[in-house]
Amino acid sequence: MAAKDDDRNAPERTCVATRAVRPAEELIRFVRAPDGQVVPDLKRELPGRGAWVTATADAVRLAVTRKAFARGLKDAVMVDPAIDQTVDELLERQTLAMLGFANKAGRVVCGFAKVEAALMKEPVLALIEAADAGADGVRKLAQAWRRAGKTGETRRVGLFRSAQLDLALGRSNVVHAALLAGPVSAAFLARCEALARYRGMNDGPEPAEAAGSTAASGEEPAKMDRA
Template sequence: MREAEASERTCIVTRRRDAPEGMIRFVRAPDGVLTPDIRSRLPGRGAWVTARADVVAEALKKRAFSRQLKAEVSASPSLPADVDRLLEADCLQSLAMANKAGAVVAGFGKVCEALEKGAVAAVLEARDGSAEGRRKLAQAARRAATARRVGERVTETISLFDSLQLDLALGRTNVIHAALAPGGPTQAFLARCCRLAAYRGESAAADAQNHDSERTDEFGPLKDATEQAQPEDRKLDE
């Protein structure tokens, strides 16, 4: 058996096998409480579930955890939402680590400058930022890509977090736009974001793309390059 196959786990609901990264492990605490083991490090017998909120909810409904763990467990009806919060916190902690490693710049101007230098692996856009700010960033990304002759698709855009969450993770205020440089810390953060987005049944950039019905690319709605950013974006993200 290949090493990859040997490390796969079977979902207690769907019975499908997948790599641990695509699943969530649950354990029974000593007091009988069902506990999500987001990083798969807790001791004891584990129950593996496909990392999707609807599958976790189905496991609760079918009492699949008790059967797999061979013991009665106490599980809150809010378990799917609790797991979402844990996955989100894991992402933001990883972002904070990337920031400490010097892999993050914040502010519209600094992000545009990084794009022009081609030193961006991913762009962060606060999901509560303005559509105008997303348009401006899309234009900057396209201009930078054209200058480097690499086409329009230049980076991955993450729009899973609001401005306050980005503030706390990055240790500054009013963060609307940020960029991450290539490297290990960024890849670790992106992997966690993909996991969170998959759990929610969306893509990491879905929020940014769905705010407006106009023609879009991965950076959100597109408009003419002469448009100005909304005042609140200039004020909040300088």
Template sequence: MAERDDDRKAPERTCVATRRALPADDLIRFVRAPDGAVTPDLKRELPGRGVWVTATAEAMRLAVKRKAIARGFKEPATVDPALPERVDELMERHALAMLGFAQKAGRVICGFAKVEAALRDEPVIALVEAEDGGADGVRKLGQALARHGKASEVRVVRTFRSAQLDLALGRSNVVHAALLAGPVSAAFLARCDALVRYRGVNGEGPDPADAAGPTRRGAGEPAGTDRA
């Protein structure tokens, strides 16, 4: 039991792909199921010996290519070649689940008009906008951020599609949502950060100062595409 606790609680672990020692929060833990299949343990809760990989898709692909994960268990283990994509899906699902918890806690406001009002009256810490939403709404909310002096303090997250936001929030046609301050909201943003780091892309929308000006991205889109 002590060995298991040490594995999960150690402040640093070594990535089997890069051989670099990193803080545990910067890595993903994997365990071996009874049938030998390797399973991601994003919450670090599963028992057994753990193998750690730097929490980026690049490191994951390298670990799979070099068969470093299987070797790390020192006993027969089966690694799905699509494990990097599976990890991405799990991280995305966990982030959206936390957004759903924020909704249940009353920390999410949906709908363009309500979001615009919230930017004026509520402790908004982030805008969550569908990555496939219309550019006109992005521009208008950017203008609202600038108008209320919040362009530098409110994040813009454009990591998820509208259909994904619909499922997470239990609504239809979600394009714009305001995230109010709170522990669950902070946890959601932390999971978004982990996801975009894993993907190696910028998961935030255009800079609010840019969004407040003439729209360059998505030129030619119809202006009336904003829904909820």
């Protein structure tokens, strides 16, 4: 393939769906596989011409509707109508893998009592709470953060179900976890923000205090945390 067709290091690219010019890190690269199928290249490692799409599910669906992949790749291609969901699953898998790395680095504390204690004495970057967590536990941990009187803002990550957290952390019944400061923790939060943006959750991980206020709105607790 000619060097001029290697677009992987370009600082900016044009979205084939919207025609907006954006920094490369705000787009997803797609390539044509040998069988003609369009596949996402999230790591930007695959050779050949790429078609770049704004990193949101809406933009990927728009690219499918407008048949923009064939134009961007300048070749006949086959596109799975559910390619937006494929990208979502890949982003989710990468994010959970990064959480696993943070756990192996000793930057994750699990279990309600341990998380509550960590909020008082550890550099907590984020509260990780299962999407099916009980409202009462979410509210109480938000209150614990306020009682700690620390400056700055702890984030709340609620993108994953308890079963997904179990697999990522190698534990059972994970509902509440604390993410401690560290490079791999920051990388995990960046992945969370990218996944949230892709799904149209504009703010990504939300402030822990706001999450506690929302959780106190009358929902019934979904499950207890035995991790």
